């Protein structure tokens with residue numbers, strides 16, 4: 112008898128305020144054992160699953176090194192050895208972030224991981240990818256060195272041709288600074304948080320063509336634990 | 339095999355329900371901790387060994403000192419309104435037929451002139467008036483000149499510079515250039531001494547964080563672009579994704595850069611608009627893949643998932659036999 116079925120017989124609490132309804136919705140869709148599980152379906156056993164975590168962890172290093180850089184101002188790393196090292200950490204976290212994210216993206220594609228109501232997980236993943244590209248672009252503009260000068264000069268044409276070059280002015284350091292250290296990090300963080308919560312809510316997608324008659328579902332697989 | 343007899347919705351049904359099969363122990367926080375340590379070591383290692391590039395920025399001062407002839411030729415073009423910036427159109431000015439369009443589709447004009455720049459006035463004349471000893475006679479002569487006179491002076495001086503040995507202003511043949519040589523020479527001196535950078539950026543105020551004018555002025559000359567070409571950073575060299583030195587740049591922009599390398603984009607006057615729209619369409623397609631028949635079925639046709647879930651498929655078969 113699974114624990115879940117026993118629960119059904121407990122009296123259901125009535126939710127009559129917005130707050131209560133929100134709690135009810137969350138408890139139903141994201142109970143603690145789903146949010147922080149101790150086990151996963153036996154098919155969650157592949158190197159491909161580490162890349163999502165790799166992206167999260169790279170993002171952590173991006174944020175930490177970015178905070179150190181911004182606390183000291185954009186000119187600091189040109190004149191301080193430690194600053195230059197922190198800048199390198201920031202750059203390499205970004206490179207690893209994109210590497211892991213792109214492998215993750217294509218992994219999820221070949222797993223058709225949007226199946227079974229996970230469309231929004233895929234869409235938020237793409238959102239994270241696209242917003243991250245803009246965030247990285249503003250970072251390259253904030254280098255305040257020859258590279259950023261040239262990227263500003265080159266990058267302006269595509270933005271002007273799209274009609275947004277005046278509001279997203281790559282040569283306006285003040286504007287780009289705000290985008291890079293506040294708006295875009297918040298956007299990336301929010302989209303990634305939503306993405307990861309959706310993953311926990313839906314559970315990890317089963318293999319393509321998995322069926323009830325498979326050994327893992329019909330109880331004939333004795334090599335792994337069952338619930 | 340059970341799959342072929344099932345409809346797609348049945349198979350998705352299994353993906354929709356909570357998993358009721360075998361499980362394995364899985365420790366999220368432990369994985370997080372291990373990942374933090376491993377990725378952290380990789381990042382610190384790469385940062386210590388490879389580091390990051392930091393090529394110093396160029397200034398109007400370094401330009402004027404390194405290539406005075408190029409600087410003077412550019413200043414002349416700014417005065418005459420023949421520079422790239424002067425002919426750019428929105429958001430900098432209203433130059434006719436300068437925008438990138440597809441038929442009547444003209445996003446560039448849509449924004450209007452949000453960052454107005456009058457190249458003669460803003461990049462040459464006004465900065466010169468801020469000098470302690472401005473070239474007053476030449477400034478007065480310029481301001482008193484008619485549009486035709488100004489165009490003739492600058493065109494004549496541009497030709498004369500082109501014909502002079504090394505474009506050297508000191509070796510230009512005599513001719514009717516009006517006040518232009520005096521003005522551009524004064525601007526060259528101002529730039530070489532470092533005064534022009536400050537004046538252009540600050541625009542008469544103490545604070546500055548907007549480098550639009552300086553970047554555009556630099557870009558109108560040959561010096562800046564030549565440095566970028568030497569560092570393999572220009573558009574036809576996959577520039578957007580490169581960085582100086584050997585550090586990887588924005589390699590995720592490879593597809594964006596790719597289109598600029600091939601026809602019809604490479605020689606299209608509206609290449610930027612075409613590439614932006616194409617990338618927009620492709621991004622939307624990838625985002626909406628779950629809804630697009632064909633695109634969403636490729637993972638079934640090319641069974642890479644058999645590798646990813648190798649253990650699962652092996653065990654389920656073994657269990658059934």
Ligand code: HEM
Pocket residue numbers: 159160161162163164166167170212215216219224225229232233234235236237239240243303306307310314315316
């Ligand atoms: C900021 C970047 C991203 C982060 C931090 C991130 C993080 C994660 C994590 C931790 C998981 C669960 C573990 C795993 O399967 O790896 C996951 C699952 C998933 N991700 Fe991402 N992701 C990112 C970007 C993307 C992108 C670009 C896509 C594709 C468009 C995507 C699509 C998915 C899908 C469909 C799942 C569900 C997988 C399943 O049910 O097996 N994610 N993501």
